[in-house]
Amino acid sequence: MKKIYARPKGLYRNINGYCPGCLHSAAGKIIMSVLEEMDLLDRTAMVDGVGCCANNDNYMDLDAIGTPHGRACATASAIKRCSPETIVITYQGDGDLASIGLAETMMAANRGDNITVFFINNANYGMTGGQMAPTTLLDMKTTTTPFGRNPKEHGYPMDMCKILSALRGPSYIARVTCIDVPNVRKARQAVKDALQHQVDGKGFSMVEFVSNCPTNWGLTPLESLKFVKERMLAEYPLGVYRNL
Amino acid sequence: MERVFMKGCQAIAEAAIRAGCRFFAGYPITPQNEIPEYFSRRLPEVGGVFLQGESETASAAMLYGAGATGIRAMTSSSSCGISLMSEAIGWMAGACIPVVICNVSRGGPGIGSIQPSQQDYFQATKASGNGGFRMLVFAPSTVQEAVDMTYRAFDLAQKYKYPVYILTDGFTGEMMEPVVLPPMRSEEFLAAERKANEAWAVRGRGGAPKAHKIRCGTRFGVRCPLEQKNKEDWEMYERWKKDEIEYETDGTEDAELIITAYGISARIARSAVSILRKEGYKVGFIRPIKIHPFPEIAYEQLDYSRLRGILCAEMSIPPQFTYDVEAVVRKRAPIGTCLRSGGEIIERSAIIEAAKKLYGAK
DSSP: OOOOOOOOTTBOSSOOOSOTTOTHHHHHHHHHHHHHHTTOGGGEEEEEOSSGGGGGGGTBOSEEEEOSTTOHHHHHHHHHHHOTTSEEEEEEEHIIIIIITHHHHHHHHHHTOSOEEEEEEOSEETTTTSEEOTTOOTTOOBTTBTTOOOHHHHOOOOOHHHHHHTSSSOSEEEEEEOSSHHHHHHHHHHHHHHHHHHHTTOOOEEEEEEOOOHHHHTOOHHHHHHHIIIIIHHHSOOEEEEEO | OEEEEEEHHHHHHHHHHHHTOOEEEEOOOTTOTHHHHHHHHHGGGGTOEEEEOSSHHHHHHHHHHHHHTTSOEEEEEOTHHHHHHHHHHHHHHHHTOOOEEEEEEBSOSTTOOSSBOOTTHHHHHTOSSTTOOOOEEEOOSSHHHHHHHHHHHHHHHHHHTSOEEEEEEHHHHHOEEEEEEOOOOOHHHHHHHHHHHTTTOOSOOTTOSSOOEESTTEETTEEOOHHHHHHHHHHHHHHHHHHTOOEEEESOTTOSEEEEOOHHHHHHHHHHHHHHHHTTOOEEEEEESEEESOOHHHHHTSOTTTOSEEEEEESOSSOSHHHHHHHHHTTSSOEEEEEOOTTOOOOHHHHHHHHHHHHHHO
């Protein structure tokens, strides 16, 4: 018998604590299986953002460092420069990467620091109970936009792939999603390409996962996937935005 | 021994390099710009890394990352910049990362002034971030001391696996003085230390039996319950009271008046003490060399039956250091103050005048 699927080697054998239907676990599984395939598990240091992302520490058998909210790219840049042989990845949510850590993200990208950023965009602050994030869609209700996100009051959803693509520093930027099998395959390829850019010393790489948050969106897991497909992807088109 | 004429900030940076510092991240702020500028040209010569952060907040987060790889690393800033760094300083205390932080302080609160001041005493010794952590805090009063303390700070950071803080000021940082520079730490010494630090550093597990996890509530790369970590930190702070107290006294045995100060104010106060002695006043001098842990013992040893008072001189209004002195003196002697603030320098003549007033008050 041929084994065609197994739990990635780097995942601890415990049950993850993400909410039912949350795609964090899918992203984590993809990243760990690619690291295993590329034989990078022993060389990788993971820099966790704050929020649901920080849970990774409990699931991923990697050297890891938790960072102050938003500062993952700054910490990661320093680790990479002090230890160039280490594969340095960050794992951050939208509030972490695009709001409180916008400067750190932009400047690490602009410096072309040779790190790989995994950005989980679920359009809200999940861990704190579903407040508005920079990526919250227009009209979308959150606990701090109870009448929906209104651009006159709250501004517009921020497209980080486009924003970072305006810089000359990044070497690889892609947006993926894990809502179905074909997309999981594409996501896997993007993760692999991003990490290969780091291995090749090409500079800053980022993969954005357009993700879901069934709990705070008030949707069932399946409804949340539909919401990603119909609403999120309309605002955040998938694809490779930069590949130098 | 190499004797050179150097500006305080540059001397601090050179001392750090010689102590083995191989990473610096910082952000421009007066009066400490000569520190990042010096590192930016000196670190590449020794194979080190210089990073200009996009902010103090980011620079301190960079320091956290560098320290987590197990190399000797440092940042510097001034007052309001240090406030921005307090986020990652707390994380470094929370995660037990050995780094050195230097505050070349200026007037406050807020943006304050760019002139020298001692208004960050409480921040440095009691509340450098949230969560009630403490650090060893050096307070140099000359450029030579700034050099020697910077050099030692790296060893102490490694010894305790904890951030060490140097509180100096724009006066000492911008002043030029002759200094004897310490010897260069050998590459073998630093390599051996990095090797030892691999036991907890985050650089990829590289075949280690367990992955290292660094975050608030970890010790040596292993997670532990936060309360346990708080208790262990407290035990360390208590040990510091035995092992890390440093102070200087002069003529306290027969003193009728004590002048006490730290940092640059202590240098000015010391010269006031010698003038007063020549004039026949029995004046003693106490200077904390580290301001945390506070050298309570220096004040406990005084013969209060002879004392007419204790004069605290510091460049902070309202006073801060004075409160620590009051806390240990516990009303056993009258306490006077000689204060300047907001970037104004304390004058020797003002200390002499305040001392004479306190002397005659009894």
